[in-house]
Amino acid sequence: MSVDPGNLLEVRGLKVSFDTPDGEVTAVNGVDFQVRAGETLAIVGESGSGKSQLVLAIMGLLAENGSASGSAKFQGQELMGMTQKELNQVRGKDLAMIFQDPMTSLNPFLTIERQMTEVAMHHRKMSRREARAHAVEMLRAVRIPDPEERIRQYPHEFSGGMRQRVMIAMGLLCEPDLLIADEPSTALDVTVQAQITRLLGELRQKSQMAIILITHDLAVVADVCDRIIVMYAGQVVECGTVDDIFYDPRHPYTRGLLASVPRLDRAGDGELHAIRGNPPNLQALPAGCAFRDRCDDAQAICTETPPLWRDAAGRCNRCIQGLPGGEIVDSTLHTRSVAAADALVGTGATDMETAP
Amino acid sequence: MTDPVLRVQDLTLHYHSDGGNLWQRRKRVLRAVDGVSFDLAAGETLGIVGESGSGKSTLARAILGLAKPQRGRVLWMGEDLTRLGHEELRLKRKEIQIVFQDPVASLNPRMTAGAIIGEPLSTFYPHMEQLQIEERTRGMMKMVGLLPNQINRYPHEFSGGQCQRIGIARSLVLNPKLLICDEPVSALDVSIQAQIINLLRDLQKKLGLALIFIAHDLSVVKHISDRVMVMYMGRSMELGQKQALYSRPLHPYTSALMKSVPVPDPKLAHKLRQDLWLKGDMPSPFQPPKGCIFHTRCPFAVNRCQADVPAMRRLGQGDWVACHRAEELDLSIGLPAL
Numbered sequence: 001m002s003v004d005p006g007n008l009l010e011v012r013g014l015k016v017s018f019d020t021p022d023g024e025v026t027a028v029n030g031v032d033f034q035v036r037a038g039e040t041l042a043i044v045g046e047s048g049s050g051k052s053q054l055v056l057a058i059m060g061l062l063a064e065n066g067s068a069s070g071s072a073k074f075q076g077q078e079l080m081g082m083t084q085k086e087l088n089q090v091r092g093k094d095l096a097m098i099f100q101d102p103m104t105s106l107n108p109f110l111t112i113e114r115q116m117t118e119v120a121m122h123h124r125k126m127s128r129r130e131a132r133a134h135a136v137e138m139l140r141a142v143r144i145p146d147p148e149e150r151i152r153q154y155p156h157e158f159s160g161g162m163r164q165r166v167m168i169a170m171g172l173l174c175e176p177d178l179l180i181a182d183e184p185s186t187a188l189d190v191t192v193q194a195q196i197t198r199l200l201g202e203l204r205q206k207s208q209m210a211i212i213l214i215t216h217d218l219a220v221v222a223d224v225c226d227r228i229i230v231m232y233a234g235q236v237v238e239c240g241t242v243d244d245i246f247y248d249p250r251h252p253y254t255r256g257l258l259a260s261v262p263r264l265d266r267a268g269d270g271e272l273h274a275i276r277g278n279p280p281n282l283q284a285l286p287a288g289c290a291f292r293d294r295c296d297d298a299q300a301i302c303t304e305t306p307p308l309w310r311d312a313a314g315r316c317n318r319c320i321q322g323l324p325g326g327e328i329v330d331s332t333l334h335t336r337s338v339a340a341a342d343a344l345v346g347t348g349a350t351d352m353e354t355a356p
Numbered sequence: 357m358t359d360p361v362l363r364v365q366d367l368t369l370h371y372h373s374d375g376g377n378l379w380q381r382r383k384r385v386l387r388a389v390d391g392v393s394f395d396l397a398a399g400e401t402l403g404i405v406g407e408s409g410s411g412k413s414t415l416a417r418a419i420l421g422l423a424k425p426q427r428g429r430v431l432w433m434g435e436d437l438t439r440l441g442h443e444e445l446r447l448k449r450k451e452i453q454i455v456f457q458d459p460v461a462s463l464n465p466r467m468t469a470g471a472i473i474g475e476p477l478s479t480f481y482p483h484m485e486q487l488q489i490e491e492r493t494r495g496m497m498k499m500v501g502l503l504p505n506q507i508n509r510y511p512h513e514f515s516g517g518q519c520q521r522i523g524i525a526r527s528l529v530l531n532p533k534l535l536i537c538d539e540p541v542s543a544l545d546v547s548i549q550a551q552i553i554n555l556l557r558d559l560q561k562k563l564g565l566a567l568i569f570i571a572h573d574l575s576v577v578k579h580i581s582d583r584v585m586v587m588y589m590g591r592s593m594e595l596g597q598k599q600a601l602y603s604r605p606l607h608p609y610t611s612a613l614m615k616s617v618p619v620p621d622p623k624l625a626h627k628l629r630q631d632l633w634l635k636g637d638m639p640s641p642f643q644p645p646k647g648c649i650f651h652t653r654c655p656f657a658v659n660r661c662q663a664d665v666p667a668m669r670r671l672g673q674g675d676w677v678a679c680h681r682a683e684e685l686d687l688s689i690g691l692p693a694l
Contacts, residue, residue, distance in 0.1 A: 046548075191612065274550035275550070
């Protein structure tokens with residue numbers, strides 16, 4: 001398989017499963033995507049969609065009972081199967097991650113300075129003094145007032161929004177090529193959320209860094225990403241550009257997610273559209289389309305396993321009712337005709353789009 | 357408007373802290389709720405919106421008698437709850453109930469859903485037959501959209517949204533007249549938030565409840581409230597009819613909150629983000645700004661705002677606002693009218 005030189009991260013057929021007392025649970029079930037240099041990609045889905053486990057697997061941070069298979073190539077280098085030592089050469093340096101809860105991700109016993117200089121000294125072999133100056137500069141870049149003063153403080157002396165800025169500054173220390181942000185603003189107030197989103201938007205414009213933003217709320221990423229992947233029950237159900245997803249959503253789940261956002265900019269104050277039922281129980285998924293039992297448009301045909309279709313423009317959709325006619329180009333892999341795919345539908349080939 | 361069932365007058369609740377420093381003991385005062393007043397009619401829904409630290413949860417606790425205010429009154433059907441003794445107050449909780457933010461943490465993991473929902477019945481009606489309690493519990497489960505045959509399941513067997521339904525069923529099992537929902541949806545997925553908001557709306561209509569719905573997001577309360585109150589650092593900044601407040605906010609802070617709401621429309625979101633002038637964090641609550649408490653973050657602040665505390669006043673026949681410049685500012689944010 002040839003590697004597109006423009007792709008910073010190429011993920012192929014990624015599966016994550018967990019060994020639990022109730023048996024094996026597949027959290028991510030064959031996901032493909034790529035991130036190009038400088039691009040911002042949002043991965044959207046509910047709890048249990050596998051969005052966080054997907055990136056944790058890429059980062060080599062799965063819980064002990066978790067295992068991942070498939071391929072994740074970062075700058076052409078295979079991350080799957082790397083030892084912790086090898087991963088540590090990449091993580092924090094070219095590939096950085098910030099987590100949802102800024103309080104639990106910072107060490108409460110160490111000053112911000114200690115936590116920030118450690119990274120720069122380790123990866124960039126800076127002296128303490130250089131590392132400190134660099135850390136102050138990063139804090140300034142994320143708009144923390146009086147960075148020289150504040151760097152000496154402990155995490156509890158910062159507000160939630162400021163802590164998340166510190167986390168972002170830490171992620172930026174080694175000027176990574178790819179920053180993964182897992183729900184960076186979910187635990188914050190809307191006002192602070194707006195500030196953090198704006199900050200990410202500015203970073204995206206100013207730097208060459210690629211960003212993966214993970215969220216359960218489509219609205220949060222509306223003006224800060226280039227492309228969007230929507231996940232449900234461990235699989236990609238739709239992907240496309242930001243305009244595709246917001247102005248022309250095709251999968252019923254994406255449409256449901258969009259419609260359930262309470263809006264200030266729409267007239268009327270009636271019933272909100274809600275997606276029926278509960279986030280998927282991965283151990284009791286319906287046969288065929290995993291979203292079938294919550295879908296308002298479900299038909300008899302939905303008991304067949306839907307393939308993931310990708311058109312020439314790179315849009316993809318996993319709704320069997322949305323299958324366009326004619327030839328479909330699976331742009332990342334190979335060309336396949338509808339007839340060939342039809343033969344596969346119903347054979348239980350859930351991962352057909354990942355087969356080489 | 358019919359006579360209010362709840363009348364909160366000049367409610368003030370300060371927390372005192374000794375500063376935490378052993379060598380420099382000085383008393384510090386945190387004004388969690390500072391002179392808040394509002395009325396609530398039977399069957400009416402009031403949305404209370406503000407950032408963390410705005411005092412909205414403390415206000416809820418004070419109404420329930422879970423925190424003792426220093427000043428002000430909480431008149432429930434004409435009776436001042438702040439003057440009641442422990443036992444009298446406990447009995448009032450048959451009429452006033454609360455739903456908490458974190459649906460999973462607020463349920464006892466060792467109790468079944470049925471036991472959680474039925475517990476208030478056995479507490480308040482010790483002579484009630486077990487069979488009767490179970491029957492009522494099943495009825496409640498059905499009403500909030502749970503399956504009655506899930507009665508013997510434990511909280512961990514339910515999703516977050518279902519746990520919140522259990523919390524709602526428990527709070528309604530005594531047939532209260534007032535339900536206070538403290539951020540009931542902020543811990544839930546967006547798709548599930550809508551279910552819970554719709555459920556609360558339906559129940560409110562069906563049962564004729566008075567409802568206080570607390571959130572940090574103006575868009576969430578829009579779908580459920582008749583009136584909305586915006587709080588900042590313990591004070592009420594604006595209180596108005598929903599229609600008016602959303603189409604023409606009177607307080608700069610209200611309009612900033614509106615611009616912060618995430619909008620699932622890239623072009624509009626970009627525009628709102630460009631226009632958002634609210635910067636920085638809330639000041640330390642131990643050293644609140646003098647004058648208008650919002651003036652440090654307000655681009656419209658003039659000298660007067662630094663000196664005088666704006667009183668909560670009514671503009672004409674309309675809404676209440678605590679801003680010196682409410683008449684002169686046009687703060688509509690240009691969204692389609694409601």
